[in-house]
Amino acid sequence: GENVEQHPSTLSVQEGDSAVIKCTYSDSASNYFPWYKQELGKRPQLIIDIRSNVGEKKDQRIAVTLNKTAKHFSLHITETQPEDSAVYFCAATLKAAGNKLTFGGGTRVLVKP
Amino acid sequence: EAGVAQSPRYKIIEKRQSVAFWCNPISGHATLYWYQQILGQGPKLLIQFQNNGVVDDSQLPKDRFSAERLKGVDSTLKIQPAKLEDSAVYLCASSLAGANSYEQYFGPGTRLTVT
Numbered sequence: 342g343e344n345v346e347q348h349p350s351t352l353s354v355q356e357g358d359s360a361v362i363k364c365t366y367s368d369s370a371s372n373y374f375p376w377y378k379q380e381l382g383k384r385p386q387l388i389i390d391i392r393s394n395v396g397e398k399k400d401q402r403i404a405v406t407l408n409k410t411a412k413h414f415s416l417h418i419t420e421t422q423p424e425d426s427a428v429y430f431c432a433a434t435l436k437a438a439g440n441k442l443t444f445g446g447g448t449r450v451l452v453k454p
Numbered sequence: 455e456a457g458v459a460q461s462p463r464y465k466i467i468e469k470r471q472s473v474a475f476w477c478n479p480i481s482g483h484a485t486l487y488w489y490q491q492i493l494g495q496g497p498k499l500l501i502q503f504q505n506n507g508v509v510d511d512s513q514l515p516k517d518r519f520s521a522e523r524l525k526g527v528d529s530t531l532k533i534q535p536a537k538l539e540d541s542a543v544y545l546c547a548s549s550l551a552g553a554n555s556y557e558q559y560f561g562p563g564t565r566l567t568v569t
Contacts, residue, residue: 444496
């Protein structure tokens with residue numbers, strides 16, 4: 342089955358700096374890669390996703406890049422703000438497995454004002 | 455549109471007791487998922503339904519966990535008997551059916567504490 346590794350597990354940045362989270366996946370047939378943001382005690386919220394036929398996608402201050410050859414994808418947050426503080430999860434899904442999501446272990450991001 | 459609804463939000467039980475969680479997906483979403491999220495970890499899929507049929511229950515501990523979605527809408531997840539290691543947040547998610555429908559939307563979860 343699919344296995345997703347996420348690094349780092351914690352990330353502390355100064356407000357205004359950039360944050361980068363990296364994930365690797367094991368199944369080369371995986372075709373959809375979402376990123377979720379989870380604030381303390383709340384539900385995971387989809388913030389951006391990318392499909393396997395695209396190399397990069399951007400939405401305001403967040404962007405995701407995908408390297409299919411290396412089987413890794415990354416989340417980039419620019420001009421970080423205190424409200425970006427949360428746990429971020431990457432995930433990968435395999436269409437042939439009924440679009441089942443396999444999540445990484447999460448990255449706790451702290452943006453210091 | 456209304457989101458995924460779950461109840462109860464919190465539950466505290468003693469080990470060996472039973473508990474049930476309820477989920478109402480987004481209207482029109484044929485696919486429903488139950489995840490277990492242990493503190494400090496990512497969600498882990500327990501079971502996936504397409505309408506009222508099970509698509510994947512490979513990670514469901516079937517000796518104690520059961521789930522149903524009888525009419526293809528609401529779903530219940532039951533644990534009987536509960537163990538200490540079942541303490542977690544149980545998240546329900548839903549998505550549209552279809553080959554290109556990937557986005558999953560999560561409910562607020564039920565936080566279970568087993569003492």
